[in-house]
Amino acid sequence: MSSEQIALPDRTNCVRLLRMMREIRQFEERIITLYPTDVMVTPVHLHIGQEAAPVGVCAHLTPADTIFFTHRTHGPALAKGLSMRKLMAELYGRTTGCSRGYGGSMHVVDPEHGMLGSSSIVGGGIAMGVGSALASKQMGRDWISVSYFGDGATDAGIFWESLNFAALKSVPVLFLCENNQLSNVMPKSEHLSVELANAAGAFMPASSVDGTDVLAVHEAAGRAIRRVREEKRPVFLECRTKRWMKHQGIERDDLPWNPVDREKDCPIRKLEQRLSEAGWMTAETIHDMARGIEKQIDDAVEFARQSPFPAEDELIREV
Amino acid sequence: MPWSRITQSHAAHDGDRIITYKEAIGEAIDQAMEYDPRVFAIGLDANDKFGVFGTMLNLTHKERVIGTPISENAMTGVALGAALSGLRPIMIHLRVDFMMVAMDQIVNYVAKWRYMFQGQVKVPLVIRAVIGRGWGSGAQHSGTLQSLFTHIPGLKVMMPSSPYDVKGLFLAAVKDDYPVIFIEHRWLYKNTGHVPKEMYCLPIGKGHIVRQGNRLTVVATSIAVIDTLAACKDNDLDVEVLDPRTLKPLDEELILQSVAKTGRLLVVDYDFPRCGFASEVCALVAEKGFQYLRGPVQRLTFPECSMPASGVLEKAFYPSSARIATRIREILK
Numbered sequence: 324m325s326s327e328q329i330a331l332p333d334r335t336n337c338v339r340l341l342r343m344m345r346e347i348r349q350f351e352e353r354i355i356t357l358y359p360t361d362v363m364v365t366p367v368h369l370h371i372g373q374e375a376a377p378v379g380v381c382a383h384l385t386p387a388d389t390i391f392f393t394h395r396t397h398g399p400a401l402a403k404g405l406s407m408r409k410l411m412a413e414l415y416g417r418t419t420g421c422s423r424g425y426g427g428s429m430h431v432v433d434p435e436h437g438m439l440g441s442s443s444i445v446g447g448g449i450a451m452g453v454g455s456a457l458a459s460k461q462m463g464r465d466w467i468s469v470s471y472f473g474d475g476a477t478d479a480g481i482f483w484e485s486l487n488f489a490a491l492k493s494v495p496v497l498f499l500c501e502n503n504q505l506s507n508v509m510p511k512s513e514h515l516s517v518e519l520a521n522a523a524g525a526f527m528p529a530s531s532v533d534g535t536d537v538l539a540v541h542e543a544a545g546r547a548i549r550r551v552r553e554e555k556r557p558v559f560l561e562c563r564t565k566r567w568m569k570h571q572g573i574e575r576d577d578l579p580w581n582p583v584d585r586e587k588d589c590p591i592r593k594l595e596q597r598l599s600e601a602g603w604m605t606a607e608t609i610h611d612m613a614r615g616i617e618k619q620i621d622d623a624v625e626f627a628r629q630s631p632f633p634a635e636d637e638l639i640r641e642v
Numbered sequence: 643m644p645w646s647r648i649t650q651s652h653a654a655h656d657g658d659r660i661i662t663y664k665e666a667i668g669e670a671i672d673q674a675m676e677y678d679p680r681v682f683a684i685g686l687d688a689n690d691k692f693g694v695f696g697t698m699l700n701l702t703h704k705e706r707v708i709g710t711p712i713s714e715n716a717m718t719g720v721a722l723g724a725a726l727s728g729l730r731p732i733m734i735h736l737r738v739d740f741m742m743v744a745m746d747q748i749v750n751y752v753a754k755w756r757y758m759f760q761g762q763v764k765v766p767l768v769i770r771a772v773i774g775r776g777w778g779s780g781a782q783h784s785g786t787l788q789s790l791f792t793h794i795p796g797l798k799v800m801m802p803s804s805p806y807d808v809k810g811l812f813l814a815a816v817k818d819d820y821p822v823i824f825i826e827h828r829w830l831y832k833n834t835g836h837v838p839k840e841m842y843c844l845p846i847g848k849g850h851i852v853r854q855g856n857r858l859t860v861v862a863t864s865i866a867v868i869d870t871l872a873a874c875k876d877n878d879l880d881v882e883v884l885d886p887r888t889l890k891p892l893d894e895e896l897i898l899q900s901v902a903k904t905g906r907l908l909v910v911d912y913d914f915p916r917c918g919f920a921s922e923v924c925a926l927v928a929e930k931g932f933q934y935l936r937g938p939v940q941r942l943t944f945p946e947c948s949m950p951a952s953g954v955l956e957k958a959f960y961p962s963s964a965r966i967a968t969r970i971r972e973i974l975k
């Protein structure tokens with residue numbers, strides 16, 4: 324379904340979706356400005372251009388729902404409720420960071436918001452999402468779990484093994500593939516021989532959606548998550564997105580096989596246009612929103628800068 | 643291919659030609675592929691524009707480099723099957739951490755196949771594992787793990803520290819009919835040294851003394867050799883530095899000879915301490931060279947924890963030439 328056909332959710336929800344996407348975008352843009360000054364000594368994988376996927380999905384999750392994502396953490400982490408302060412402080416390597424400075428950009432945790440740890444080894448988190456769903460089922464709880472991964476991760480055996488087990492045991496997990504058609508610099512055509520929704524469809528209900536359109540993602544994820552919750556079973560959803568930045572670092576991507584139209588493919592612009600047409604946002608209210616977010620980011624940066632580094636003698640703890 | 647024709651000795655250094663470690667490993671791969679059409683390379687991102695940190699950019703036979711999906715475990719099985727069937731694969735991992743996904747194939751299959759079937763099938767497989775150190779990359783991206791491989795019977799483990807060694811050992815590894823884990827520290831790539839142009843193989847299991855000294859033997863591996871040399875030079879320490887080059891098989895004789903002369907042992911190995919390579923060398927000397935010892939055997943390794951991300955902690959985590967010097971001075975006090 325294309326965006327024009329999708330009815331707008333209510334106004335509050337729409338504004339929330341926009342705000343969250345902008346928070347991610349502007350947070351990442353601040354990283355781009357600060358990074359060259361070496362205040363953040365940690366490799367970053369930015370989410371710019373792909374904001375619609377985490378935002379559209381996480382809008383349907385409660386803090387109790389768990390989520391397991393990989394190296395590209397900032398988008399899903401913020402969308403799931405990690406505070407900017409804690410994320411920024413983690414990038415700054417401070418004790419107030421979400422992982423107390425021990426994790427860095429790729430390894431974030433926030434148990435209060437259902438984030439039980441992200442892994443930078445591609446693939447492993449997928450199984451952990453299934454295990455978390457198994458726990459919910461066995462303990463008779465009603466929260467669900469999300470395995471959140473990229474197209475590259477589906478190369479790994481553990482992806483297929485996890486689909487199989489989740490289907491066998493019928494556990495409440497959403498397999499969410501954020502497919503930017505790239506695994507590092509490799510195009511999807513070079514690393515994967517199937518259409519994911521078709522292949523996953525052999526195990527469970529599976530669909531694919533335009534991941535540059537937050538309304539489309541929001542609707543498809545809503546449907547998928549409702550099934551996971553109500554039918555207590557696994558569902559697969561693919562969000563087709565575009566990566567704007569290089570795999571890692573703060574430069575724009577320039578791979579010939581990754582043509583990006585930064586106007587047409589921009590999930591934020593798309594939504595802003597719809598909201599303007601509906602008369603719910605104006606250039607001015609959007610500007611105010613952006614300014615508010617900048618202030619929030621200023622606060623996060625200041626918080627990080629004021630926070631202490633871990634002490635050397637704290638090196639060996641929790642071993 | 644008559645690999646036996648490749649000279650086993652490492653006669654004289656080629657005095658004229660100085661190249662980098664990176665160029666030396668690249669040249670070895672290129673020459674091996676050129677010399678023997680059965681040699682091919684396979685690995686995730688092995689064929690992309692970065693060319694495995696630039697080590698494989700200038701290959702004559704690019705068509706024999708296979709890029710793979712993110713499927714380390716299955717790909718190791720693929721490489722093993724190819725090796726059993728007559729090819730000589732070079733498998734590549736950009737970080738040793740990713741290689742852990744393939745440990746089932748490496749430990750249960752690659753290491754055991756030749757023994758379990760008593761040499762009726764052979765495993766001419768080289769697995770390149772690139773190691774490095776953190777830049778805030780944290781626990782899952784900064785591993786070294788040489789001790790883990792050294793622990794497994796059936797695997798040979800090489801950790802060359804110089805351009806000369808990396809070429810000679812790599813060719814020896816490709817020539818060998820046993821599986822070899824070939825560990826390269828990224829920070830060595832820019833180092834330069836004398837390297838002969840022609841193909842040559844270093845003997846597997848022979849270490850060498852890189853600096854003569856009398857009061858202490860330091861056995862060091864990979865980049866720790868460089869750090870130890872710097873520590874000795876900067877502080878004018880009367881220390882013998884020994885580079886085993888291959889962790890397995892290990893040149894026990896050379897280590898014992900050196901300790902017989904100096905009476906003391908320090909092992910500097912950048913890996914976790916427990917059941918590690920450093921412990922192994924200490925055990926060797928305690929068992930077979932106890933009578934030479936004038937003090938306790940000592941280790942300088944990573945601390946007993948994973949790699950932290952934050953800069954302060956990273957600095958506390960990694961040994962350095964300064965810390966090696968301090969430790970040596972303590973021992974010699």
Ligand SMILES: Cc1ncc(C[n+]2csc(CCOP(=O)(O)OP(=O)(O)O)c2C)c(N)n1
Nearest residue numbers: 395443444445473474475476505506507740
């Ligand atoms: C097991 C493993 N192999 C290789 C890598 C190196 N690596 C990090 S991210 C990445 C690409 C992942 O692509 P995808 O899953 O599509 O996520 P994206 O970066 O596109 O968000 C690779 C190969 C890794 N982290 N783990």
Ligand SMILES: [Mg+2]
Nearest residue numbers: 473474503505
């Ligand atoms: Mg991808």
